[in-house]
Amino acid sequence: QVQLVESGGGLVQAGGSLRLSCAASGKILSFNNMGWYRQAPGKQRELVAAAPRVGAADYADSVKGRFTVFRENNMVYLQMNSLNAEDTAVYYCNAVSYTMGRAYWGQGTQVTVSS
Numbered sequence: 001q002v003q004l005v006e007s008g009g010g011l012v013q014a015g016g017s018l019r020l021s022c023a024a025s026g027k028i029l030s031f032n033n034m035g036w037y038r039q040a041p042g043k044q045r046e047l048v049a050a051a052p053r054v055g056a057a058d059y060a061d062s063v064k065g066r067f068t069v070f071r072e073n074n075m076v077y078l079q080m081n082s083l084n085a086e087d088t089a090v091y092y093c094n095a096v097s098y099t100m101g102r103a104y105w106g107q108g109t110q111v112t113v114s115s
């Protein structure tokens with residue numbers, strides 16, 4: 001059984017920074033893709049950043065230049081700088097295994113940016 005556990009969310013003022021962490025545990029030794037999605041109230045869940053095992057990371061246009069995703073073993077991190085109110089959302093860790101043919105999700109961590 002695979003589990004993803006996020007940490008690092010919280011309340012921050014506009015212009016501030018936060019770092020989210022996600023730890024994956026279970027039988028899968030390595031994921032093909034790990035990253036972060038977010039869902040704001042009344043909106044659909046959207047991709048924020050993805051870090052493939054091979055290749056360059058991918059970012060939503062709204063976070064390019066402000067957020068950085070990086071992974072180490074079965075951990076994935078999201079460094080968020082220059083936060084603004086539009087970044088307020090629940091952030092979900094995501095991990096994809098081609099071998100298992102599925103994606104896994106964390107429970108989510110709330111990020112609130114006060115203006």
